[in-house]
Amino acid sequence: MTFEPVIGLEVHAQLLTRSKLFCACSAEFGAPPNAHTCPVCMAFPGVLPVLNRRAVEFAIRAGLATGSTIAPVSRFARKNYFYPDLPKAYQISMYDAPICLGGEVRFTVDGAERRVRLVRIHLEEDAGKNIHDAHADASLVDLNRAGVPLLEIVSEPELRSPAEAAAYLRALRETLQYLEVCDGNMEEGSLRCDANISIRPTGSDRLGTRAEIKNMNSFRAVERALEHEITRQIEVVSGGGTVVQETRLWDADREVTRSMRSKEFAHDYRYFPEPDLPPLPVSPEWVEEVHRSLPELPADRRARFERDIGLPAYDAEVLTARRDVADYFEAAFARLRNAKALSNWVMESVLRIVREKKLDEQLRIRDWPVTPESLAELVELIENATISGKIAKTVFEEMVATGKSPRAIVADRGLVQVTDEGAISAAVDRVLAAHADKVSEYRAGKDKLFGFFVGQVMRVMAGKANPQVVNELLKKALS
Amino acid sequence: MNVDPSSLTLAGAALRLSAREFTASELLEACLRRIADTEPRLHAFLTVSEAEARRQAATADERFARGEALSALDGIPIALKDVFLTRGVRTTAASRILENFVPPYDGTAVARLRSRGAVLIGKTNCDEFAMGSSTENSAYGPSFNPWDWSRVPGGSSGGSAVAVAAGQCLAALGTDTGGSIRLPAAYCGIVGFKPTYGRVSRYGIVAYASSLDQVGPFTRDVRDAAILLEALAGHDPRDATSAPVETPGYESLLDRGLDAIRIGVPREYFHEGMQPEVESSVREAIALLESLGASVEIVSLPHAGYAIATYYLIATAEASSNLARYDGIRYGRRAGGAATLVDTYRQSRDQGFGPEVKRRILLGTYALSAGYYDAYYGKAQKARTLVRKDFEDALARCDLLVAPTAPTTAFHLGEKLEDPLSMYLSDVLTISVNLAGLPAVSVPCGVDACGLPIGLQLIGKPFGEATLLSAAYAYERSTHWHEGRPPAAPRSAA
Numbered sequence: 018m019t020f021e022p023v024i025g026l027e028v029h030a031q032l033l034t035r036s037k038l039f040c041a042c043s044a045e046f047g048a049p050p051n052a053h054t055c056p057v058c059m060a061f062p063g064v065l066p067v068l069n070r071r072a073v074e075f076a077i078r079a080g081l082a083t084g085s086t087i088a089p090v091s092r093f094a095r096k097n098y099f100y101p102d103l104p105k106a107y108q109i110s111m112y113d114a115p116i117c118l119g120g121e122v123r124f125t126v127d128g129a130e131r132r133v134r135l136v137r138i139h140l141e142e143d144a145g146k147n148i149h150d151a152h153a154d155a156s157l158v159d160l161n162r163a164g165v166p167l168l169e170i171v172s173e174p175e176l177r178s179p180a181e182a183a184a185y186l187r188a189l190r191e192t193l194q195y196l197e198v199c200d201g202n203m204e205e206g207s208l209r210c211d212a213n214i215s216i217r218p219t220g221s222d223r224l225g226t227r228a229e230i231k232n233m234n235s236f237r238a239v240e241r242a243l244e245h246e247i248t249r250q251i252e253v254v255s256g257g258g259t260v261v262q263e264t265r266l267w268d269a270d271r272e273v274t275r276s277m278r279s280k281e282f283a284h285d286y287r288y289f290p291e292p293d294l295p296p297l298p299v300s301p302e303w304v305e306e307v308h309r310s311l312p313e314l315p316a317d318r319r320a321r322f323e324r325d326i327g328l329p330a331y332d333a334e335v336l337t338a339r340r341d342v343a344d345y346f347e348a349a350f351a352r353l354r355n356a357k358a359l360s361n362w363v364m365e366s367v368l369r370i371v372r373e374k375k376l377d378e379q380l381r382i383r384d385w386p387v388t389p390e391s392l393a394e395l396v397e398l399i400e401n402a403t404i405s406g407k408i409a410k411t412v413f414e415e416m417v418a419t420g421k422s423p424r425a426i427v428a429d430r431g432l433v434q435v436t437d438e439g440a441i442s443a444a445v446d447r448v449l450a451a452h453a454d455k456v457s458e459y460r461a462g463k464d465k466l467f468g469f470f471v472g473q474v475m476r477v478m479a480g481k482a483n484p485q486v487v488n489e490l491l492k493k494a495l496s
Numbered sequence: 497m498n499v500d501p502s503s504l505t506l507a508g509a510a511l512r513l514s515a516r517e518f519t520a521s522e523l524l525e526a527c528l529r530r531i532a533d534t535e536p537r538l539h540a541f542l543t544v545s546e547a548e549a550r551r552q553a554a555t556a557d558e559r560f561a562r563g564e565a566l567s568a569l570d571g572i573p574i575a576l577k578d579v580f581l582t583r584g585v586r587t588t589a590a591s592r593i594l595e596n597f598v599p600p601y602d603g604t605a606v607a608r609l610r611s612r613g614a615v616l617i618g619k620t621n622c623d624e625f626a627m628g629s630s631t632e633n634s635a636y637g638p639s640f641n642p643w644d645w646s647r648v649p650g651g652s653s654g655g656s657a658v659a660v661a662a663g664q665c666l667a668a669l670g671t672d673t674g675g676s677i678r679l680p681a682a683y684c685g686i687v688g689f690k691p692t693y694g695r696v697s698r699y700g701i702v703a704y705a706s707s708l709d710q711v712g713p714f715t716r717d718v719r720d721a722a723i724l725l726e727a728l729a730g731h732d733p734r735d736a737t738s739a740p741v742e743t744p745g746y747e748s749l750l751d752r753g754l755d756a757i758r759i760g761v762p763r764e765y766f767h768e769g770m771q772p773e774v775e776s777s778v779r780e781a782i783a784l785l786e787s788l789g790a791s792v793e794i795v796s797l798p799h800a801g802y803a804i805a806t807y808y809l810i811a812t813a814e815a816s817s818n819l820a821r822y823d824g825i826r827y828g829r830r831a832g833g834a835a836t837l838v839d840t841y842r843q844s845r846d847q848g849f850g851p852e853v854k855r856r857i858l859l860g861t862y863a864l865s866a867g868y869y870d871a872y873y874g875k876a877q878k879a880r881t882l883v884r885k886d887f888e889d890a891l892a893r894c895d896l897l898v899a900p901t902a903p904t905t906a907f908h909l910g911e912k913l914e915d916p917l918s919m920y921l922s923d924v925l926t927i928s929v930n931l932a933g934l935p936a937v938s939v940p941c942g943v944d945a946c947g948l949p950i951g952l953q954l955i956g957k958p959f960g961e962a963t964l965l966s967a968a969y970a971y972e973r974s975t976h977w978h979e980g981r982p983p984a985a986p987r988s989a990a
Contacts, residue, residue, distance in 0.1 A: 061826075061827065062594070062821070063603055063700040063701050063703065065735050067734060101825050105821050156837075285865055289869070293703075294737075
């Protein structure tokens with residue numbers, strides 16, 4: 018018997034709001050322990066939550082970008098459980114009335130387009146962190162993260178392979194990054210993914226018993242963990258056993274999933290409507306306002322780059338993977354004709370320096386090595402044959418080093434390409450006269466020497482001769 | 497000069513302070529002497545902030561000397577139920593679990609009093625976490641009714657009622673979740689006002705049941721209640737359930753009288769088993785209201801009988817969640833010697849909470865549990881809607897409703913302690929008002945054969961505090977019940 022996996026993902030995305038979901042504390046990552054806390058997020062007696070409107074707006078953005086229905090009224094609920102990193106002993110979340118319902122995420126796997134529907138998107142607060150290894154006989158609690166806003170995005174169990182799961186997650190991350198609601202950093206935990214996974218005989222429409230896999234901190238971990246879990250479940254069933262409904266943790270070092278708690282020990286969270294927060298109304302006007310502010314989404318932009326600008330699929334994919342890169346490209350392209358030449362410069366030169374100098378952070382490239390205007394100018398200089406592609410590389414390095422415009426560099430250093438046939442002809446004559454022996458060899462059939470003559474002419478011309486004209490005149494002179 | 501705080505109202509004291517007849521410090525010292533004399537018998541306070549209060553009074557006197565009084569509350573000694581968080585002053589909620597808890601911030605109500613110059617004299621006793629009707633559930637021992645030391649002052653805000661009735665301060669704040677202001681006001685012969693849910697911020701009061709809790713004043717007369725309510729009321733951006741509505745000038749609206757006021761008398765609130773003197777006093781009061789110009793009709797609240805059960809599901813469900821934060825981790829009592837995290841929780845909470853609090857946490861946890869939610873919490877929410885609808889219907893025909901505050905006068909200490917259900921029934925006439933979120937006031941309307949005060953309850957429309965206050969004021973001006981003071985040496989069964 019063959020089996021197919023049935024996978025649904027639950028993604029938690031930390032929102033890039035300045036403050037926490039229910040108090041004014043900073044939501045920034047990386048402060049000293051408990052620096053970002055106040056009576057509200059420490060759950061002192063008497064405190065009350067006040068909802069961060071920006072977080073709601075971010076949820077609406079995510080909902081609109083995935084085609085979800087934005088609920089006219091949603092409601093927060095309390096999820097009750099005891100743990101030191103949860104100061105109120107309840108998490109304020111949404112339960113029976115989430116802010117977004119339905120929707121879908123589109124992505125491609127092996128060149129084929131897939132759509133996976135969403136169950137819901139809702140807002141909730143993050144917990145703090147327990148630190149167990151800092152002290153010999155005590156655990157410490159850091160509540161900086163307690164109350165940071167999260168979006169929980171739940172897919173239908175429609176993913177059919179680990180590769181699909183990873184592609185779905187990539188597409189979702191890209192969308193959230195485009196919307197500038199989440200930085201998508203899985204290592205730092207600002208994007209977290211849990212999976213519900215079961216197997217069933219291929220072709221069956223029944224769902225098997227599922228396990229929930231947690232602690233997958235990278236795309237690779239998601240794929241590896243799901244592959245491992247599929248194998249494990251198939252082994253269990255093939256061996257005559259049954260899969261137990263449980264939560265399992267992915268151990269990335271050993272590459273196994275381990276049981277964390279089974280259903281018998283599952284919490285009864287005693288959800289009930291949060292009485293400290295009134296129901297949350299979202300007016301059609303508000304939705305419309307957010308809708309107007311939505312950026313073009315990555316899939317749409319990719320299609321446009323291919324269709325309207327005429328870029329190859331690969332280039333479109335690379336350039337649109339980040340919103341700021343795509344924006345940069347478009348800013349430069351505004352004054353050019355040759356998209357492909359510009360694309361090469363962005364992908365090969367600009368992004369190389371961004372990577373080398375680590376200029377990218379979160380959602381923004383901190384400093385572009387050169388402005389899009391200068392880059393466009395450089396490409397223009399090549400297009401109108403002012404400089405050669407080879408000279409352009411030198412000019413580019415100098416643009417990065419000095420910040421000067423390519424025109425200024427070309428002028429200052431006298432790099433303007435010589436296309437004047439008289440000057441080049443003179444150089445050709447000089448070179449051929451100086452190397453009469455090689456001319457004879459060439460004429461006798463040693464074709465490889467052509468490159469040598471080109472090099473010599475360029476040397477005489479200090480590299481500024483138009484290579485095409487050099488080629489033509491050399492050929493004429495040698496024939 | 498020798499000031500007798502028990503003979504003063506807040507408004508009267510404010511006039512004499514601004515006339516410089518006495519100073520805020522003299523007034524405070526008189527209250528502190530009164531506290532020293534009466535506390536051994538009454539136990540109204542858990543903390544008396546003498547030093548802090550003296551500083552505040554001295555500052556108030558400087559303002560009076562400069563002629564820059566901040567408000568009618570400037571220099572007035574006011575006590576706070578010990579569920580109001582006070583920066584730097586211990587706040588226990590009458591529980592062992594917060595025995596040494598000193599808050600890092602002031603709640604909104606406290607901040608409003610402070611900014612108006614009030615002298616915060618101390619923190620009053622109450623039932624632990626405001627759970628109770630007699631103040632006997634305090635972890636620090638009960639308070640005693642100043643009219644009869646063998647009787648309870650009512651609860652849960654018993655200490656605040658006692659302090660005002662006994663002249664230990666001029667006014668006090670309490671909280672009312674199911675009657676916790678009105679019941680002790682009735683039992684102690686003073687005015688207790690519970691505003692509309694959302695009228696006064698809940699920020700900075702120890703939460704018991706979030707959808708029911710409301711802050712309100714205890715005063716000696718209705719004018720004082722109007723003055724204090726005006727200071728407390730108003731939208732607070734820190735409380736998402738506080739209403740963004742204007743606060744009327746309650747004091748200036750007191751004289752509107754009862755002409756054209758339609759009063760409804762809920763049939764269900766005059767039930768069998770009610771103490772006869774309570775019924776007769778309330779009926780006399782209704783007749784007086786009618787003679788003052790109001791029209792009176794009988795109305796029905798058909799779901800009144802479900803109120804107690806509904807309340808004890810919703811309030812305890814919310815409480816079970818609200819009190820989960822007392823886990824011994826960040827503040828409050830932590831059990832020593834626990835070997836594991838779970839033991840830390842268990843032992844801290846076992847040692848920290850009293851029996852009634854544990855009972856309600858268990859009840860509420862059960863009501864929210866998987867498999868029971870629909871039958872208990874879910875059904876209670878539906879019943880709450882019906883109770884609220886009853887009031888909407890009745891108040892569509894009337895401007896306010898009139899009823900007794902409690903079926904009896906103050907009962908004896910220990911009388912109901914072993915029988916929680918009969919204790920819960922003391923709130924039978926007040927509890928629906930919280931479920932419906934309405935404003936209500938208890939004013940003195942008589943005494944029983946033992947000389948114990950009886951309370952008249954007026955219930956208003958949402959945010960109809962002004963009408964409620966002017967009706968209560970019209971009644972009060974035609975009677976002398978509010979002028980009664982507890983005897984200096986009351987009889988005691990002891």
